[in-house]
Amino acid sequence: MYKWRRKPKIAPLHKRRRLRMIMAGYNPKGVERMNEITYSKQGDYLIPDLTLPTEPELPLGRYAMLHRSYLEQHKRVTYLNLLTSGRLNAHLHKVEQTALQRLELLTKQLSAEQGVTEELKEKDPMQWIGLINNIRSQAEEVILSELIYS
Template identity: 45%
Template sequence: MELTYHRKGDYLFPNLTLAEESVQIGKYGMLRRTYLKEHRKNLYQSLLISGKLDSHLQEIEKSAQGRMENLMDGLLTTYPAPDKETDPMAWTAHMNSLTQMAEETVLTELVYS
């Protein structure tokens, strides 16, 4: 591996670039990044320096989305929702409650671990 350098004043700095391209991260990936920055600084720095941070966050996002879908399906079979056409406010409240239950599990298992 051959390195090139650029001069800044009396110092030579290596021309380093990250090989990983920028990816779109969702809600759970951003929450994971914030958690790593504030509570797991060594892991965050290691992933950032090695160029694996974006792929890690993308993997967490994908896993969290899949887990949310599975949990919502399971919760809907356990706690069926009221009829949306006859009582839309009760249906909305019920679905919000189930979403909060599923999201709490996902955040505990994947994001904040």
């Protein structure tokens, strides 16, 4: 039926070899430490003072924020690579600009295809608004599936 297993004994943190390697004062074979990275001492350990590279502030809109949250949740490695290399804002700005250009292009193409013209706008504004809203929804759905969530 059931086999009882003994729980393995876990060594205290200070006895684990890999944690001893990062303890303050541990320097095997006189290895030279990097001068570029500064460390702050917390307890017995040296923690590196790491900072992200500065990025220019670019205006980010709705599509950029949607793409950012998608990258954070589903493409974690890509997100962290862009963030640590200082290219995240530039990438998100490019995605935003591409999405807006594509939205405008698709809206024009779909409205020409479905016969939504300025004459219809003058004759029946309510029908024109309904058709334009449907066209924008279709275009946005294409953009979200092909550009933002991929």
